[in-house]
Amino acid sequence: MSRSRRLTSTLTAAALITGALAAPAAADPVPADAQRQQAFAAAAAEFGVPESVLLALSYVESRWDYNAGTPSSTAGFGPMHLTDVAAAPPGGHHDDGTEDPRGDTARPELHPQAPPIDTSAPALRTAELAARLTNVDIATLRADPAQNIRGGAALLAHYQRELGGTGADPVDWYGAVAKYSGATESTAASAFADEVLAVIRSGAEQVTDDGQHVRLAARPDLDAPSRATNDPETECPPGLGCEWIPAPYADLGGGDYGNHDLGNRPESQKIEYIIVHDTETSYDNTLRLVQDPTYVSWQYTLRSADGHVAQHLKAKDVGWQAGNWYINAKSIGLEHEGFAAQGTWYTEAMYRASARLVRYLARQHRIPLDRAHILGHDNVPGTIPANVRGMHWDPGPYWDWAHYFELLGAPFHGLGQLPTGMVTIKPDFATNQPAFTGCTAVGVPCPPRGSASVILHTEPRADAPLLVDVGLHPDGSPSTMHISDHGSRVETGQQYAVAERRGDWTAIWYLGQKGWFHNPASKPTAVSTLGFVVTPKPGLDGIPVYGRAYPEAAAYPPNITPQAIVPLQYRLPAGQWYSLGVIAPSEYYWAVQFDATNHTVVRGNLRYFQIQFGHRVMFVNVDDVVVRPSFWRG
Incomplete structure (x- = not known):
């Protein structure tokens, strides 16, 4: 090879090497x-x-x-x-169904109408x-x-x-x-x-x-002290930025008044429950409603986008919020802003603010952080048979109860699949996606989305019919997958007595029936837990269940008409067991007049147990049941 050719080859090779070194390396693909x-x-x-x-x-x-x-x-x-907002038109909530938010059969039913929703806010x-x-x-x-x-x-x-x-x-x-x-x-x-x-x-x-x-990555060195302060009128944890927007206590004439009742809790009655609601209307509209003396009331409203909290009633007073007067008289109601079609998701800002508030309230009033005391509106029972079907069902199956309780500092734990006789419902929220319908229109499938709800079947197979809820379906037809039909549905954190196990399926007692759900050990939707369960006393073929824990007639003073102790349309049969949640005293808060000096708490000798009977909690007479540790049956 000639010298010139060798030089050319050398230069060419050098150029190739230099070019290879100078060319940027191909970027690694992002996983x-x-x-x-x-x-x-x-x-x-x-x-x-x-x-x-x-x-x-x-x-x-x-x-x-x-x-x-x-x-x-x-x-x-x-x-x-x-x-x-143009892509998510508003829905409704307190004007749906037939529920009377006050839930006191001693007074005429209350069904106020909400004004139109303003969707012009820049934040939307x-x-x-x-x-x-x-x-x-x-x-x-x-x-x-x-x-x-x-x-x-x-x-x-x-x-x-x-x-x-x-x-x-x-x-x-x-x-x-x-x-x-x-x-x-x-x-x-x-x-x-x-x-x-x-x-x-x-x-x-x-x-x-x-x-x-x-x-x-965490930045524990970040120097950023809290700048938010609460309105001094509010009852909130420090730094939550709570605002005081009072609900009016007003005499409307003719013996009518609104929109709540004055009380003296917890001296007069223990506050036993916190009720989680979803407004399904805008925050601004919600504020207009709670400030209307002809409407209804609750203690707190939480805004979705930023978790802002407004308080309307002091804890001592009784809001008209849950559709059950016994529960209202012993609870604090939290309305979480809802907007657009039913089945939307909830922001982390609102979850976090709500959890901070509930932790504070639970400490103040010694309320246990469990699903027997922290109830969704959809877990509150109707007071009498005629009221069961019209009860509201918010916050619905897309409220993430597991995440909420983690934020509360009370996560749901279990004992694996041990035979303890009781389970806590605990599906994986993100991957648990029941095929609900009706979020936008009747019969239309809802978008696939994580859910806290688990579906029950009459047999241990996915194509078996759903259970019957005679309160929601008086004709005896099976429950459906419509978004509001919770007649064959359990929720994260709720506890039920085990009826049977077959392979990957577990059966629980539910509304007097045996309900099966898929619960494989490799991906459980429920975990074993310990607690107490109740069943009818020996010799009884079944017992009534109630939607309220009212006193016996003899407990009422002469000036107060006794409230009837009316069983619901369900029955707890012999041989079935249900988890015990709360020992409920028999009480009735008589508050039917504007003059609060006449308000009276009637207390009786009857005692009740609150049980997880279906999707909603219900009450049984203590004298009708026996109580056992759940492992006694395990």
Whole structure:
């Protein structure tokens, strides 16, 4: 080979080597389960937002979940909760069905009507601004998680520029985060920003509902003291930013008054329950309702987007909220803002604020943190047979009871599959997706979504009919998968006596029937637990169950008409066992006049046990049953 050819070859090889060294290495593909983490990093870099702030803000809104692209209870979409009220038209709640929220058969039924819903608030239309800032259409921002994250980052950066904020420390973004909440009250905005910074301090990690692994490293050194304060009139834990918006106690004339009853709890009656409601109407509309003396009332309202809390009644007073006067007189009601069609999801901000409030109330009133005392409205029984069918069913099957109780510091634990005679319902929320219908229209399948509910069948097979709830289906027809039909449905945290086990199926006693649910050891939907169970005394073929624990007639003073002790349409047969929840004293709070000095608590000698009889709790006469530890039957 000639010298020139050798030189050419050498130069060519050198060029190839140099080019290979200079060319950028092919980027490693992002793992399928890390794409959301990468989307946060990319959006933070693109818009100049601290990644920790973007991650924590999204966590407080949605826990980084996608929620199948469906709206939250305030029309928020995606991990960043971009709101688009036009895509999520409002529904209704307190005007549905036939329930009288007061639930006192000593007074005429109360069925007030709500005013129209105002959907003009800017906080319900943040997707519009995000679309302008990113040049991405609103439909894509709703449906594409990565674009949704970009939209949220663009919004946050926009708010920071508007406020003239500078700096890369998370605390420097406090004002922008507060504005992202959509709150118009400074204390509410501060409480939201405090919560976001608290998440940065503690860190977070989880696998989202669509299988994405996301992590926020903890920053325990972050110096960010809470700035939110409570209105001095409120009964709230420090730093929650509670607002006092009182419900009116007003004389309406003609013996009528509203919208609650004055009381002297807990001196007069122990507060035994906390009731979780979903308004299914906007927060602003809810406030208008509770301030209307002709409407009804409850103690607290929680806003979805930022978890802001407004208190309307003192704990001592009795709200007209749960449809059962016995429960009303012994409970505190929390209305959680709901918006759009039934079956929407609930924000992390609201879960966290609600849990902080309930922890505080439970400590103040010595209320056990379990599902016998922390009830959904859908767990409250009708008072008499005629009222059973019309009772409300909120917060519904998409309220995440397991996560809620984790935030309460009282997670549901079990003993595996040991034969203890009792189980606690505990499915995996994200992957447990019953095929409900009717979220948007009768018969239309609901979007697949995690649920706290487990479906019961008449036999140990998935295609067996559902159980019969004679209260909801007086004609004896089986229950259905319609979203509001809970006649063959149990919920996370509820406890039931075991009737039988066959392979991967477990049967429990439920409404006088044996209900089967799929419970494989490899992926259990219930765990064994210990407790007490009740059954009819020997010699009785069955006993009545009641919707309220009222005193015997002889306990009433001459000026008060005794309330009838009316059994419900169900019956507890001999040979069946039901979990014992509460020892309930027989009490009736007589409060039918505006003059509160005449109000009287009637107490009797009768005693009742509260049991988990179906989806709702019910009561049995102590004298009708025997009590055993659950393992006695195990």
